[in-house]
Amino acid sequence: MSNDLTLRQQSGHFATAIRALVVLGVSAGLLGAHHMAGNVTNVSTEEVVVRRAQLLDGAGPEAATRMRWDKGHSFRRVSLSAWGRYAALDSAERLTILKINRVDQRHAGRQPLMVPDSIENELSYSPFPNRIEELAVVPRFILVSRRLQAFGAYERGTLVRWGPTSTGKAATPTEAGLYFTNWKSRKTISTDDPTWILEWYVNFISEKGVAFHQYELPGRPVSHGCVRLLAEDAEWLYRWSDAWSLDRRRRVVERGTPVLVTGEYDYRAPAPWLRLAVDPEADRMSGEETQAALLPHLEAIVKRPDHQVASRSTAAVRRAA
Numbered sequence: 001m002s003n004d005l006t007l008r009q010q011s012g013h014f015a016t017a018i019r020a021l022v023v024l025g026v027s028a029g030l031l032g033a034h035h036m037a038g039n040v041t042n043v044s045t046e047e048v049v050v051r052r053a054q055l056l057d058g059a060g061p062e063a064a065t066r067m068r069w070d071k072g073h074s075f076r077r078v079s080l081s082a083w084g085r086y087a088a089l090d091s092a093e094r095l096t097i098l099k100i101n102r103v104d105q106r107h108a109g110r111q112p113l114m115v116p117d118s119i120e121n122e123l124s125y126s127p128f129p130n131r132i133e134e135l136a137v138v139p140r141f142i143l144v145s146r147r148l149q150a151f152g153a154y155e156r157g158t159l160v161r162w163g164p165t166s167t168g169k170a171a172t173p174t175e176a177g178l179y180f181t182n183w184k185s186r187k188t189i190s191t192d193d194p195t196w197i198l199e200w201y202v203n204f205i206s207e208k209g210v211a212f213h214q215y216e217l218p219g220r221p222v223s224h225g226c227v228r229l230l231a232e233d234a235e236w237l238y239r240w241s242d243a244w245s246l247d248r249r250r251r252v253v254e255r256g257t258p259v260l261v262t263g264e265y266d267y268r269a270p271a272p273w274l275r276l277a278v279d280p281e282a283d284r285m286s287g288e289e290t291q292a293a294l295l296p297h298l299e300a301i302v303k304r305p306d307h308q309v310a311s312r313s314t315a316a317v318r319r320a321a
Contacts, residue, residue: 128152147263163233181256200234
């Protein structure tokens with residue numbers, strides 16, 4: 001009998017516990033529903049603006065990963081010869097180091113490098129926002145920052161690749177503004193100097209022969225107006241970007257990939273990425289900076305063009321490397 005009583009008592013306690021859990025679960029569900037409803041119906045204008053800015057700046061899981069400054073983003077400056085770990089890096093890791101320092105392999109050993117304590121995916125070192133919601137309807141878009149000497153490639157608002165650049169030197173700067181990729185050439189010879197062989201050439205200012213292409217990257221802007229790229233990035237951009245479409249009357253039927261060149265490089269100050277050891281945000285383009293550069297051109301980026309006559313000088317390459 002005592003056994004039966006004990007079993008009944010245990011069963012009663014178990015049932016009571018179950019009922020308590022059910023009540024707590026329902027209460028939590030109602031509380032959560034109320035909280036969600038509050039978020040939907042009581043969002044202030046200020047909150048909408050803040051959330052929009054957060055989206056532009058890549059807020060969310062991707063941004064949380066990107067902005068977590070752990071050992072992968074703790075930098076020190078060291079020469080390549082003194083950095084014993086370099087020999088153990090694989091090709092992707094070496095490419096990441098080159099990108100961080102805006103140099104090619106030839107110039108990597110000529111100056112101290114900014115190196116992280118551990119190496120993560122190269123996209124985590126991008127100077128640009130991971131996501132730009134305003135570009136969600138744009139299939140492809142290229143952002144070039146002269147200030148940060150870098151480009152970012154976006155597909156429907158999501159960053160898919162970035163890389164270092166060398167834009168125009170002070171005497172021959174790369175002109176800021178909105179352009180579109182036009183014609184391409186696997187290999188082009190400069191009309192300024194026939195010894196300049198420009199590989200993976202993607203023109204975006206046809207009347208001036210200004211283009212993306214592979215050429216030396218010394219860690220500063222030194223070109224004659226073009227946007228120099230690493231060989232790996234130049235080939236990728238050549239295959240990824242769209243050329244324009246012309247009709248028989250040489251009118252532009254469809255423009256190529258939009259290219260926005262923005263920012264001002266300070267030729268007298270140390271390069272932004274050389275300050276990473278003391279400021280891990282030194283070479284970042286904030287959401288506010290991105291938005292200020294993008295919004296004046298957003299309508300033109302999204303809108304299909306009226307017919308326009310293509311420049312007759314597209315066969316010339318006026319600008320050198």
